[in-house]
Structure formats: C-alpha cells, structure tokens
Amino acid sequence: MIIELLVAFFLVVGASFALIGSWGLLRLPDFFTRLHGPTKATTLGIGGTLIASTIYFSAQTGGPSLHELLVTLFLFITAPVSAHLLAKAALHQRIRSIAPPPEIDEPRE
Amino acid sequence: MALGWIILLPLIGAVVSPLLARAGRDAPAWAAGAATALALLPALWHAPAIFAGGEVLTSVPWIPQLGLDFALRLDGLSLLFVLLILIIGLLVILYARYYLPKSDPLGRFFALLLLFQMAMLGIVLSDNLILLLVFWELTSLTSFLLVGYKHGSPEARRGARMALVITGSGGLALLAGFLLLGGMVGSYSLSVVLASGELVRNHPLYLPTLVLILLGAFTKSAQFPFHFWLPHAMSAPTPVSAYLHSATMVKAGVFLLARFFPVFSGTEVWFFLVGGVGLATLLFGAYTALFKHDLKGLLAYSTISHLGLITLLFGLGTPLGAVAGLFHIINHATFKASLFMAAGIIDHEAGTRDMRRLNGLWKYMPHTATLAMVAAAAMAGVPLLNGFLSKEMFFAETIHVQWLTQSQWLLPAMATLAGVFSVAYSVRFIHDVFFNGEPIDLPRTPHEPPRWMKIPVELLVAVCLLVGILPGQTVRPLLDAAVRGTLGEVPAFSLAIWHGFNLPLLMSLVALSGGILIYTLRHRLFALHDRLFPSVTGEVLFRRGTRAAPWYSRGVMDRFDNGSLQRYTAWLIGSVVVLIGAALWGGIELDGGLWTPIDGVSVVAAVILVIAAVGTVVVRHQRMLALVMTSVVGLVVTLTFIHFSAPDLALTQISVEVVTTILLLLALFFLPGGERPEVSMPRRLRDGTLAGLAGLGIALLAYAMMTRPGAPISDYFLAQAEPLGGGTNVVNVILVDFRGYDTLGEITVLAIAATGIFALLQGLRLPLPQGDLSGRRWARDAHPLIMAAISRPLLPLALVVAIFILMRGHNEPGGGFIAGLIAGTALILQHLASGIQWTQERLRFRYFPIIGLGVLLATVTGLGALLLGYPFLTSAVLHLDLPLIGELHLASAMAFDLGVFLVVVGTVMLILENLGRLSRQPHIHPPEEGS
Amino acid sequence: MILQTAVYIAFVMISLATLLNLWRLVRGPDQPDRILALDTLFINTIALLVLLGIHFGSAVYFESALVLAMMGFIGTAAFCKYLLRGDIIE
Amino acid sequence: MEALVAFAIGLLVACGVYLMLRARTFPVIIGLVLFSYATNLFLFAAGRLKTDEPPLIYATQSYTDPLPQALVLTAIVIGFAMTAFVVVLALRARGELGSDRVDGGEREEER
C-alpha cells in the first residue's frame, strides 16, 4: 500500500513536471526562455516517472529493478547537450530574444 | 525423303557458294549451278509417277503443338513450279555470272539467290500450311535482301523495303487466314485441307479466311492495289528481276490461288474478289506499262498485268479457266524471264534502260534484238508463240463466263482492251528500243554481250517457239499433270494453234491491230496520261504511310510519355485505385465484429498524427520543417507499435527513423529547396483526388481487415518458438529461424543498398551551399566542444546497450537489427560530433568487408546444417551446463543474428559516412539564387 | 486503486503535454523552436512508455524507452548540427 | 480503435501519395517515407490489434500474432535500404542533371 502510494506520488509529480515543462514550452515568451522548460522540468518529470517505475517493478518482482535508472542517467547526460546545441543554433540564427544577445563570433551574412 | 533434298540442296549450295568466293568468280557460280541442277534430279526422278497421275508425300513431325510438320508434297502443280524454279534458276545463275560486275565476288549473291530458291521450292512443295507460310515469308525476306543487294543506291533500299513491308504484311494476313483455315478443317495438313473444300465453303468463317488468304496472294503477286512494290523492286539486279519478279516469286501468289482453287473457288465471293481484282490488275497493268519509259518499268507493269490475267483466270472459277491460268503461268515465265534478261543485256551493254534514249539498237546487237523481239511477240500474243495460245484460251473463257448478270459482253470487251494495251507496250518494247532512229547520248557504244550471257535467253525463246508451235508434243503432259494436281482431274481442253475462225480469234486480231494503232498514237496518249493521272497511287499512300507512322508514333509517345515521374506515379496510383475499386465494387461487409476499446492516449496520438501528416504536406516547401513533421509521424507510428504489443517493431522503427532523419538531413544540405510552388489548381485537384481515393480505399480495406477474426498459422510459432526455436521472443525466433531465409534476404538487401549507394556516390560533385536558405552563412564551429565531449563517452555506453539488445534478442525484444542500428547510430554520432576524419582514424576497419562478412556469417551458419543432413538454415541449439555460470543456451541463430548485426552496422556506417564525404568533394559553388 | 487513478491522471497530464509540444511544433515560429518541441515530444513519449509499463505491469517497454532516449538525442543533435553547419557529417 | 487506426493509415496513404505526386525529389522522398509508414502499419494491422499481448513467451496467457510483426520488421529494414538508395539517387540526379525536378522539367533546366 505504501509502495502503491509512493508509486502514485512519483507518477503524479513526474507527470506534473512534464506537463509544466511543456506548458513552459508553450507559454514562455521567447525561444531562449522556452528552452528552460523542457530541459529541466521535463527531465525531472521523466525522472519522477522512472523512479515510480523502479519502485513499482522492484516491488512486483521482489528484487531490485533499477534499469530505469539507466534511462534517467542517459537523459541527464544528453538533455543539457541538446539544450546547449539548440541554444547555439538559435544564437547562430539570431532569432528573437528578450535578453539582449551577446556579440558572438559568427560570420555575417 | 528424296523430296527433302529438293529443298536441302539449294540450302547447302547457299552455304557453300560464299565459302568458295575466294576461289574466284566461277567457283560460287558452279556451286550454285550444281546445287540447282542436283536439286532437279529428285524432281525428275519422281516426274514419271506424277505424270502418271500420282503424288509423292513425305512428312516428318516438327512442332506437333503447332500442327507444324515438315511435310512435303509433290504433285503435278508443285512439279510444274519446281521445274520452273529450278530450270529458270539454272539459266539465271548462268546469266548472273556474266551480268554482275567483276568487282562482285558473287558469293553473297548466289547465297541469297539460292536461299530464295530454297524458300520458293518450300512454298510449292509444302504439304503443311504453317510450313508453307514459313517458306512464304522467307521469300519475302530473301527478296528484300536481293532487291537491296546494291544497298548503296537509295532506289534499291526503298524498293527492298517496300517489297518487304508489302509482301511481309501480306504474309501476316496469310498467316491469319491459314490459322483460320486450319482451325476450320482441324488440321494444317494441306492434303486434309484440299479434301475439305465443301466444309470450308460452307463455314461461317469462309469469307474472312478467304479475304486473309487472298491478301497474302495478292500482295505477293502484285495485284492491284498492292502492285506498286513490284516496279520499285526493279532496282534489283536484273537476274533477280528475271528470276523473282517474272518467273517465280510473284507467281507464289497465283500458285496459292491454284493450290486452293478446289477449296475456295466456285463461290460468288471468290468470283468477284479474285476475278475483280485480277481484271482490275490486268487492265491497270497493261495500261500503265505503255507509259513507262524505263525498260524494266515497262516489263514490271507488264508482269503486273499478266499476273492480273492469271488471277482473273483463276477467279473465273471454271476448270478451263484454271487450265488457262496454269498454262499462262508457264508461258509468262518463259517469255518474261527472257525479256528481263534481254533488258538486262541492253542495260549492261548500253548503260541505260531509258527508252527515250535507247533507239535503233538493231544495228548494234541484232542477235539480242531478234531474241527480244520473239519474246515480246509472245508477250503480245502473236500466233505461233506460246503467249498466243494461253491468251486465246483466256479470251475463250471470258466469253463463256457470266459476268455481271446483265452484260455478257463486258468481260470479253475488257479482256480485249487489255489485249490492246498489251500489244501496244510490246510493240513499244520492240520499236522504241531497236528501231525508231538513232540512240541518244548513250554512256557507251552498245554491242553484243558475251556468248554465255545470251544462252539462257536463247533457250527460253526456243521454249516460247516450241510451245507455241507444238504445244501438244511439248507442254501438254506437264500441263495435264499440273491441272490434275490442281483440280484433281483433267477437263477436256484443246491445245492447238488453230481452232477455226471464232470469237477469241477475232478478239486477238482486234487486240493486235488496236495495239499497233495505239502505239502509233502514243505521243498524244503520253501527254493525256500525264494530265489525267497525277501520281496518286497506292505507292504514294504507302510512302506517306511509312513516313507518317513514325511521325504519328512519335507524337503519341511524346504526348503520352512526357518524361515526368509525376505522370508515371499518377498512372500507377490510378491503376491501384481502379483495381481496389473493382475489388470493392460488389460491396464489402466492413464490420467483421472484432472491436478494441478506444482510449484517450490513442486519440491524442491520432490527433498528433493527423496534424503532423497533414502538416508535412502543408509545409513541404520548408523542407526541414517537413522533416521535423515526418519525425513526429514516425514517433507516433512507433507508439502505435508499442501500444499494440510490438516492442521489437517499436525499437526498430524508432532507430530506423533516426537514421533516416540523418540521411535526409544529409540530403537536405544539397537539396535545400526553398522554391515557391508553381502548381496549378487543376493539378492539385487531380493529385488530391488520387490521394484521397487511394487513402480511402486503403483505409476501408484496413478497417475491414482488422475487424475480422482471423485464424493465422501463428499459433504454431507461439507454440514452437521455445521448444524448437530455443527462444521466447517469438518475433525474433521467426526472424532468425522460422523465416530466417527472409532475414538472410533482407540483410542482402542492405548489402546491395550499400554497394549501390557507394557506387552512386563515387565521383558525384554537388554544389555546396555556403549558407542556409535565408542567406546566412554557416557557423564556423564545425564540431561544438560540448557535443564532441559528450558523444565520446556515449559510444562505449551505447555499445554496451547494443550488445545487450543483441544478446537477449532471442528471448526479449531486441535482436541483430536493432542492435546494429544502435551501434551504428552511436558511431554516426561520433561522425556528427567530431567529423569523418577524426572518426575514421579511430575506426580502423573498412565497411564492405564487414558487410560481406556479415552476409557470409549468416549464410555459412545456414550452410552448417547441411553437414548434419539438415536443410539450409536449420538452427541448432546447444545446451551447456557450466559450473558457476549455470545453464547456457547457444543457438546457431545467435551466430546468424550476429551476421545481421554486422551487416546493419556496416551498411549504416557506409551509407552515412560516404554521404557525409560528399561535402569534401572538390567544391562546386552554387549559381546565384534565382538563376 | 490509487495507483490506477494516479496512472490515469499521469496519462492525461502527459497526453496534454504532448499536445502542447505539438502546438509549439506547429507554431514555431523559428526552426529551433520546432526542434525543441520535437525533442520534448520524444521525452514525453518516454514518460508515456514508462506509464504504459506500469499500467500493464509489463517490463517490455523499458528497452523502447531507453532506445527512444538515445535516438531522440541523436536526432536533436543532427537537427541542430544542420541548422549550424548545413553539413551534418563533415 | 480499429476505425482510428484505419483512419490513420488512410490519412498517411493520402498524404504520402499527394507528396509523391510533387515535382521535386525531396517531397517525393518524404511522400515515400510517409507511404511506407502507412504500409508498415497496414501490414502490422493484418495481425489485428491487441494491447499488452506481446509475443514473448513468459508472461501472459494470450499473445498477439507475431508473424506480421516479423514481416513488418523486415519491411522496415528493407524500406530503410530503399529510402537510402533513393535519397542518394536524388543527390546524384541533382549533380548530374543540375536540378532536383522529376516532372520532366529537368531537361529544360539543363539547357
């Protein structure tokens, strides 16, 4: 029962973060601010659901089921890089930004 | 079998004589002559029996399916023709030896001539319709080659082609006619057909059959309106004209009329068709001949006319008509061959055949002139010559036959008219060439030809005289035999010079005097003729036709096949829509009863799919965006697979999709697009309709299909995967075991793709865009630090995952494909992050050997089973119980899967890396945008 | 029961999230926006898979989630590289 | 659910066909990709739709039909090989013909 509660808790928390991240993606005013939502909120969202899954399957099989950690680990490694590359691309394209963009070392058109 | 030799010997001669061409000009001629003479022997050997009323038959089965036997028949009719073909053939060979220029080694000529001879003999000897047809078309072909013998001249080429097309097409009609005839009678044996006249004439298909066969006969025998090829065929060397266009080939048509006389004749249709065409040809040919200034042209139209005469005789449908026709065949062959040879001598010695320039040759070549004059007289039907006899019989027959119920006189009158013209052109041939003043501007001074060149003419003229004077003693037995062979019996007829004063004799006299009169009026007639008959003839139609056919065809092709893939695709999709429509036309019970509850997530996925798919279409001009949309579609498809219990598929789909995305991005660099749509509304409507119909059809089918309960064979797989296949992932067991052969094929597909793509990329140079579509130049930083730094440790991690997926594939979702794709993408990530060169330095293997090894491993694993007596690809499972480790299953399927893994890795790497290398080709700078 | 409810709630939330991603993907306005949306969509899909696993009590969704995470990253990286350099493998 | 899937397949077919009928290689290729998604789904659907019955012999009592899955897997991989080939061929055409048109207009552009 406690396990079920835990699973439920992590599930709902995780899903909430995922939703909030996506909400941010929708609502935030410019690309660079939108970038924050998914990279953080969503990763934790997935983290939450994955923890839920870990608990759930560990309980179900009787032994530890930790492989969901791998997905989390993987996302934690890759999500910042994705965000970094996206930001780099956005800077390169000089798309609209609320924060004044810095002069970057890029060829002019 | 002796009959076979008649055909075989010329064939042997045709092979031998060109081989002897190096031994001088006499050798081929001797070979040809010998072959022809030898071929006479079997014919003569059988002659007594034939004269006695018998017939010789022989048959060897050839293609029973077709009813084609090598069946030969020698009866009176064929004997007549065999003798004509071989004897005149001998004379022509002798003549040709001297006629053809010294520069010609003669080998090829005699080969073709003998081939023709063989074909001609085949026609007259065949006792099988199909066999006859084979030889029939062979004569068209060899005549084509003979007419075009001097193919340097445009006239020769044109004449050859015309002859081929007309007679060849006629042959096709004949083919159809024969097939119908054979179908009616139930046999292609001529003997059977000849015995089934009653049946044929009363058959509903009588008329089409007759028309088709007549088309064959008329084209071959140059009957109006198919006559025009014959004058053009005169561009052939004169020996060819003498042989083919007077004595033999053109007689094939009338031979056919004779041959099938007992089968088809005796009906009104026969009478009108054959008689009518014969009459028209007779008149037209005789009339036209008069106006030809070319000696051979005159002879050609004369031949047409005489062939018309013979046709008309057979067309009359009476036994005596047939007798006269056969008799005239002999007579015409002799006098016309000699006339052609004489014309050839004149041409040979005087250098021209134009009668407006040839005059007064009597002085230069009196011997030849005498011969020609006798032959021409025979042609005109002068008494004491053979032509007179058959013409008398013809006149007599016309009187006896009822033509067009009311007018008794019409046919005799027309016959007489034709006789008049016939005499006129004969007179012209004599007077205009040998008398009529002095020659005008001849290339050389004419003189008598070599001795041996005249001998054939002399012999033929002698025959004209002999037959003309002593018909009963000379030709009668042969004619009787031929008549018996044609009609089955010999009707009473008299073969004499004198039958007393009668109507035919009067007609002859009218013809003779009228002809001379006309000739004296010729100049006024020439002028009138030129005014009245501008050259709208069958020939012009033919020329226009043969020229228009390619032209119209090109027009059709250009309109139909405009080189646009869109059109091809539209036809393909359209065809499929039509076929699906046809399948569903009778209605389909859509709901088969199966029903799975719908859930919210699926609805959301569907919404995403709809928006992404439609979005792809809408934003197709922004190609990168379209690619993003397509990725979303791929993601939803992956989700669908997962949702409906297909984890292996989901894994494969998502991996393939990413690799595809990379592939398309690589392509996008060179194909950035950015052009505006320029498509018209009707086109969009058309495409939209096609797309909608295709979508609708397939959706209906999908729905109907999914809702039906099914009873697939898969229960077997589910039951046996573990006990026999040694794995719990049934999909994988199917892939590597139950249907391992498919998988083997599939990795081969990958290997071929890699091979083909590699070849395609070699030497390819593409313009390198220096910036994106908005004109912004590319970023300087080729390999962002963070990306490079992260992708490096990711490689070992990904490889572990790949090995994990590979190892467990047999029991859990996974397998060689997915593992290969994961490993491949992990390596590709290195390319993305650090570049080709960096990666290549570290990956020290070449891809083709990897791919080849993979295929080899999978194949050899499969072949291993053969050693144990099992079929290819039989899997084996090894159960090991190891200390510490426990039970270990080693399935040969794993080795197979490893092969798959290698191929996938190698292929993915090879394709993507080589695509990436494209940008390192020597640069081509793009043209300015908009140009 | 609680678990089931939680799973349903999570399903709804994640589904909603994917729709929001789609909205951004369609609207843009810039190319990075769309790629970001696609990346987020992938990540939300992973969440969806985990949910499915819990919902059906089945572990078969794990590999899909893992591979989806890997492939999503590589796809995003490729798209970004394209925006930056045009030539993604050089 | 069947109706939903059928609708999705039909929609993908329609979108794919429409794109395949475009005048330039890239949309045609995208069309082919969409069309092959549809095809794969169709073939997959021939095994009917079952949720949570993966053909893994250890857990559940009943399994979905594994054969179409194996077929689709094969089809996906073959489809990938074909797509790769056509992509490279499109590039080759771009290089050799100087244009990415497939509507017969590439001949004019050559001039």
Next chain:
Amino acid sequence: MSRWLPHPLLSVTLLVVWLLLVNTVSVAQVLFGLLLAVVIPRFTSAFWPERPRVRQPLRLIRYLLLVIGDIVIANFHVAHLILFRSHRLRPAFIELPLELTDEFAITVLASTVSLTPGTVSADVSADRRTLLIHCLDAPDPDALCAEIKSRYEAPLKEILG
C-alpha cells in the same frame, strides 16, 4: 594497466550499466559484464583519448549529490517561474569566464549549469575562455556568475583539473 584498462572508471561504469541493463546480478552476468568492461574500453579508447583523470572519486560523488539536489530545486524553481511569472521574467545572457581548461571538465560544468536553476549554457567561446549562459530570470547576473563559479566550477577544478 593502462593497456588493459585504459579507462578504469569507464570499465566500472560499463559493468554497472551492464548489470543495470540485465536487471539481475548473477555470476554469469557479472562475468560477461567484466568481459565487456575490458573489451569495450579497449575498442573505444581511441574515441576518448583525453581520459579524464578523476583525482578524488569521493568528491566526485559529493559533487554529483550536490547537483542532483540542485536539479530537484531547479525544477521547482523553474516550475514556479513558468506557472506564475512567465510574463515578468528578466532573462539575460551572462558570460562566465572559465578557469577550467579540460574539455571534459568544461562539458561537465556546462551540463551542470544547464541542469540547474534557471540557467542554460548556450555557447562556449572559440577560445574556450568563456561560457555563455542564458538565465531565465536573472535580477543580478553578477551574483549568479559568482555562485556558479564557487558552487560548481571550483569543485570541478579540484576533481577533474
């Protein structure tokens, strides 16, 4: 040692990853994991030549725990910003002067920055001296700069040099 285990830490990681993947711990799996842990780094060592030298593994673990904690906090922080302050944000780009020189260390720092409160690393300058960071809501950029340097860069410098 370096020939057989060019990346000891990597080898350990791979073994752990393998065991996580198979989701069981058995003798056979450990043995196979060890095999992979030896073979794969040998094969891939060329791809990761600049082996990060971890000086103090314990401090690395401490750093990781710190970051995980920050991530959780960061998420709540960002969630708050998204939900309630999305229209009153004061985003800014800040340029963080780097003391780190090792590529891997810079990468770890950039990743950390991206995962933690309201910041995303947007670019590394060509000379690798500055990290460009986008802040979601930065009333005081300099303070943020200093915090990042002390909280993340300093320990990283000790761990990875």
Next chain:
Amino acid sequence: MIPSPDHLLVLPVAIPLLTGALLLIFARWPLVVRRAISGVAAVLLALIAIQLLMMSGDDAVRVYLLGDWAAPFGILLVLDRLSALMLVLTALLALFALAYAVQEADSDGHNFHALFQFQLLGLNGAFLTGDLFNLFVFFEILLLASYGLLLHGGGAERTRAGLHYVVLNLIGSSFFLIAAGLLYSVTGTLNMADLAVQMRALPAEDLPIAAAGGLLLLAVFGLKAALLPLHFWLPHAYGAAAAPVAALFAIMTKVGAYAIVRVFTLVFGVEAGPLAGLADPWLLPVALASIALGTIGVLASDDLRRMTAYLVIASVGTLLAGIGLMTEAGLSGALYYLVHTTLVTGGLFLLADLVANGRRVGARITPRERPAGAGVLSVLFLLGAMAMIGMPPLSGLIGKLLILLAALPEPAVQWVWTVILISSAMLLIGLSRAGITLFWRGPPSPQAAPSALRLLPAAALIGSSPLLVIFGGPLTDLAAATAGQVLNPDRYVEAVLGAATVRETVGGAP
C-alpha cells in the same frame, strides 16, 4: 527412410549469395580475379540450373524446406517445371551478359560483379520461393541490385531513368506489402500453396479483401512486367542501362510475368472458388494495349537501344496476352515465347551496344555513319529483327503462332489476332527502317570493328532463335508440359503441404 533434402535446390540461391558476399569482402582484389570468381559462379549456376530442369522433367514438384520447417510455417523452395525453366533461362542469359560485360563494361563503375551476383540471387530466389512474402523479399533484392546495375557507369540519362525506375518500384513494393497484409488477414498464411487451399474455402464476406489483395498483386507484378500503363519506367531505364545490364534486364520483366503466372494459377487459379480467374478481365486488354504501345514506341524510336526497349514492352504484351488466355495452350505458347523473347531481346541489347561502339553517333538511328563491322552486325540485326517481328523461320513466329492458335477458340480472338498481326506488320515497318538506316545507308565508320569475342555473346543469344525453332518440337512439348503442370496446381499444393521435415523423421532437433 530418412528423407535427404536435395540440396541442389538451394544452390541457385546459395551460390550467388556466397559469391556476392565474397566479392564484397574482397572488393579490392584485382578485377581479373573478381571476373574469374563471377564467371565461375555463373557457369556453375548454369550447370545446376540445367540439372534442375532435367530433374523437373519427371513432372514431380520438389520441395526444399528451409530451416527444416514444414509448410506452411517455414519458407520453402519449390522446384517445378516452371521454376526450373526460369532458372535455366536466367542462367543462360546471365552467362552471355557476363561474357559481354567482362570485356569492358564491368570496369566502368564499382562492384559490378557483386551486384551482378546479387541480381542473380534475387531472380533465382524469386523463381524458387513458395512463399508470398519471401517473394517480396527477393523482389526487393533483384530490384535493388537492378538499381545498382542500371546506374552502373553513371551519366545523366541513366540517373534520370534510374530515379524514375526506383521511385515507381518503391511505390510498387509498398503495394506488395499491402497486398500481402490483405491476403494474410483473411487466410492467415503466406505459403502460396496454403493460400491456394485457404482461398478455396474463403467465407463470402472475406472475398472482397482477398480480391483486393490479388488485384494489388496484379498491379505490382504488372509494374515489374511493364504492362501498360505501368510501363513508363522501362524504355528510359533499359534504353539508358549499360548493354550487359540491359541484356540481363531482359529477364526482369519476365519475373513479373512469372509472378503473374504463379500467383494467378495457384492462388487464384481455376480451383480458387469465387475468386478463380480474378485477373482475367484485366490481363488481356492490358496485354493488348501494351503490344500496341510497344509497337508505337518502336516506330517512334530514334535510338536502337530505346527501340529494343519498346520491343521488350511489345513482347511482354504478347507474352501476357498468351498468359491472359489462361488456357493450357495459351500458357504453353506464352512460355515458349518467353524463352524466345528473353534471349533475343537480350541479344539485341548487346547488339545495340556493338552498333553504338562501332560508330561515332552511338546507337542513334541515323544514316550519318554505318557501324564498323556492319556485315556481321547487320546479319545479327536481321535475325534479331525477324525473330522479334515474328517472321519465319525464327522463334518469334512459332511463339506468336502458338499464342494466336491458343486464342482461336476464345471469345477475344479477333482482338488478339488483330493486335498481334497489325503489331507485327508495324514492327516490320519500324525495324526495316531502322535496319536499312543503320546498315545500308551512310558512309562506313572509321571506328574499329568489334572483335569476334565481343560478337560472340550477342551472336549466341540471337542465334538461339533458330535453335529454338529447330528444336521447336521438344521445346513446345516442354512448354506444354510446364503449362499443364502449372494449370493443375493440386500437385504443387500436395507436394508443398505434404513435405516432411528431417526433424519429424529423425526425431528431435539437430
């Protein structure tokens, strides 16, 4: 008794597969070595194919259970008269195409020999398989290999043609999958013999689905066979391909024809219940239209290669007209015609290349130059043209006659006859024009005349035509026996579904 599987059946697949793989592994070996490997494999294949044909002469249907899985569960190879005939034809054509290729063309691009072997693999696999989906797989193999071979050597014309060819076939392949799905969904099987059995007992409500599947297959096979209006790819592709490739491609359209015969006699054959004769309303009209179009194309062509390509379309039409009659006589005639047209058009493609190499204006039908060696070439052209027109005494006549005869009792006889005969006459016009223009007009070319070695493959292929006539009796008997066997699918079904595995007989797995 232990049934020993006759491994000979698998060799037509295994040999090119292994050879292809080896050629990939050793792609950097000297060309001469690769030629030798490829040549040895081709000769071996021909010998095996002939042996298989002789084996099939006992009228038995032989089955090879791949992986030792019984039908309908596994995939199996089926050797009957038809498949054996196709194997022999493929092997012979390949041998001559290869003999021509090794004299130059194989060095123009990369991996020619590997692709060539894979092409043979695809063809042989398609002819041997008894499984519908496996047929798809081998179609893909042969298509992909053909893409590679078609584009071998490069050039704008090839690329354009290749692109169209590839895209159309990709679409076709997708429809194949849909068709397979449709048939599987109602029958639950992919084994063609089992499909035939299931089709007989199909519930009425499932008929439209099966019909749609069958008709889609018809479209797919029609595309391969280049039937109107799915023919567009062919003239461009064949006209542009390297000569030996085009020659080998002469068999490619026949794969489509083969598949039509196989599926529509077995699965939708006479015993298929309500779906019997599913393709009948479509085949004949489409075939006749193809003849007409091919003929028009021949008349319109100004290039000998293109002209030969249209001859292929016309001949496929003729072939399908025979098949479309769906009678033993028609099929028998079609099979004879198939052998004839494959060999002769293959030879004509090689000949076109010899002509093109012998003059500076290529294969264009223009009087500007007579090819070097016009004498021999013109004789070969004459023979080839006569054979294609259907003029005696060559094989085309026999083939067309057999088909015309077969049409005689059919209601469509006047259509078949009219189209085939008029087409022949038109071909006569077109080909005589081409031959005269190429060989009789224009000054001789200064190019070098082709060597005897180069002439040999073309001469052998075209020279097969008189041989087909001389041995017409046994060959038509063979064709009739084959047609008889194909049209009585019961034996096929029994052989396939009754085949025993080694496992069952020995007991237990290896």
